[in-house]
Amino acid sequence: MKRSVKIIIGVVVLIIIARLLLPFIVLRYVNKVLADMGDYTGHIDDVDIWLIRGAYQIDNLNIRKVNGKVKEPFLYIPKTDLSVEWQSLFKGRLVGEIEAYDPELNFSFSENEEASQTGKEVDWTEVVRELLPIEINRFAAYNGDIELVNLFSATNTGLTLKNMDMEIRNIRNVEDKNAKLPSPVTASADVPGWGGTMNFNADMNLLKQVPDFNYNLKLDNLQLVKLNKVVRSYANLDFEAGTVSVVSEMAMTDGKMQGYFKPLTKNMKIFKWKEGEKRTVGRFFTELLAEGASEILENQKKDQIATRVPISGTVESAGTETWPILIGVLQNAYVEAFRAEFDHTLSVKETIEKYREARKEKREERKAERKERREERKEARQQKREERKKEREKRRKEGKGLGLFK
Incomplete structure (x- = not known):
């Protein structure tokens, strides 16, 4: 067997061995990253790797608060896909994207630190950077659930969002360097506890320390009786x-x-x-x-x-x-x-101007309506006068025919 053939076979064998060992190496690395996040700790069950696609999948990501009283995990995602964003690679930028399937996020608000679970104690961008050591340009979540426990602390009332779909694109502004708000954000969810739906869309600049944004939010058909606990308080x-x-x-x-x-x-x-x-x-x-x-x-x-x-x-x-x-x-x-x-x-100024314009339009409408009614009454009176005139003329002719008028 030629030496070159032996080298090729050896390289192929090493690649196969590396491919077989890589999931265990990545699994150990990811769990090491998640194990110590200050007040939070995490764990994953398994990792699947696709070298050709430049991606790996995390199974059963579970993050919980250390020494907390909240039973539910802060974050649970059955399947998370982390990969290179090929669309941006063709534009000359090596960036990544994350897709989370059926995620569950549980917030708890309380003055008691042990009963509070908001995630503010952790720099999550740093955690993501360690898990995927390239800049993230797209994030998407499908069929997610968010629990906001004790959102209204005076009544211990929370808010639940179900079946949430969310997408954030162009986070690193790959597409348009001159755009002031380059990152579109969309989200939709059901609000079952209050009996309605939520829709959100925005344009944002996430590259600033305090992001700029312009958003539209709509909560539709919330049932008033389901808000009574908050309203009573x-x-x-x-x-x-x-x-x-x-x-x-x-x-x-x-x-x-x-x-x-x-x-x-x-x-x-x-x-x-x-x-x-x-x-x-x-x-x-x-x-x-x-x-x-x-x-x-x-x-x-x-x-x-x-x-x-x-x-x-x-x-x-x-x-x-x-x-x-x-x-x-x-x-x-x-x-x-x-x-x-x-x-x-x-702005408030625009609000007042719009109010004034609406009042002016309303006055013009009422003025036009009054004018139209006056014209109608005038036309009706004119018609009646014509009818009376014709009636008098008719009686005159009839009287003349009978010799009453000479």
Whole structure:
């Protein structure tokens, strides 16, 4: 056997051995990375490697908080695929992408550190960098579940998102170097605990320490009765029927943010003379007054109450003003009903200008309607005069024929 043939056979054997040993090496390495993350620790069950595709798959990733009281893991992903993003490689950039299938993420909010589980103690970008030592340009999650336990601490009420699909693209801005917000983000989910759906889309710049963004968020057809636990605590009333949808736009540049929330209720009912549970006198009158106010401020044609809550400020301090909210309520009730759509306006000034324009358009419409009614009445009077004139002329001719007029 020739020496060259022996060398080739030896190289092939080494490659086969390396390929067989590589999953065990990677498995050990990944578990070593995950084992010590400060307040969190993790583990995976298995690794599958595809050298030709430049990818490897992690099975049953499980991350939990050390010495925490929360039973559920912080993160569990049955299957995670980490690979080279070939589309970007053809553009001259070596970057990676991560796809997570059926992930479960469990947050818990509490002043008690042991009962809190938010992941803020760990630099997760560093963990990802160690698992995939190239820059990540795309992240996607399919059919995920997110639990926000004790989100409203005063009532121990949480929020659950089910069947979530999410994608973040062009994180490293491979496609357009001049784009101010180069990374599109999309997400959708069901909100089963509140009986509605969530849709989110945004353009972001994730390369900045404090990311810039411009987002649209819509929570649709949340059941008001399912919010009663929260509402009772903060407003001392509850709902008997109805739905609420929330539309929001928000933009942030260099830490300064501006936007709005637009809640719209449909078929809302607050007061009921007889309730199954014991109701305090205070809540009775609170609900009675709230029901009366809702009737006054309701847009009767649409059977809805709505307003627009402008938000402005910085990351550290954001707030709103009262009078634009009141103007929004009045506009919905007496000028033009809001729609569960995005306004594509963000500032308070734009809100007021839009309100004024709507009032002006409404006045013009009423003016045109009055003018049209006047024209119709004028035409009707003219027609009646013509009819009376014809009737007199007819009687005159008939009288002349009988010799009454000479």
